[in-house]
Amino acid sequence: MDQAELIRELHELAARMTRTPLPPVTEAELAEVSLVERYGFSSLDALEYLLVLEERFDVVFEDEELTEETLFNIDGLAEYILAQKTGEPSAAPPVR
Template identity: 65%
Template sequence: MDRAGLIRELHEIAAGMTKAEEHRQQPEGAGPAADTSLVDQYGFSSLDALEYLLILEEKYDVVFEDEDLTEETLFSIEGLATYILDQKVGRSPSVS
């Protein structure tokens, strides 16, 4: 699984959860800002964020451990991608 492809998928899943067309249709070649939070970018509530994590756990066969649910991990797609990739290669994010 390559990082760029994973990030693209994570954005697609998040955009699919929102009703706002502006989040789904971006100008050609323009990607979402890497440092924008899921709340700011997709209008996620805390329940949306929880649902999103459950979808990611099932899709990528990972587990978001309570101690790993930090702002750094959950703030952005970049943090989520790092977490998922670390789990896929057997690194424990909570030990870093």
């Protein structure tokens, strides 16, 4: 699975979870969208979403890796998941 496919799937999962229709947009537009802005995630929604992602993709979100970049930027989230799947360190820098 490449990053564009993963981003699309991440959006589809979030859309199903929040019952928000996924509009017809380009892959580039999907990569730029914030999960909070697009789906109105509360903090509880975000935690539930992470649990769904851990189960779906067989990854673990380590506490120290749960940065704003990883949690709210769909591109950063996809990079994190792909890095977990390949065994590489996450490329997302911590946000302070």
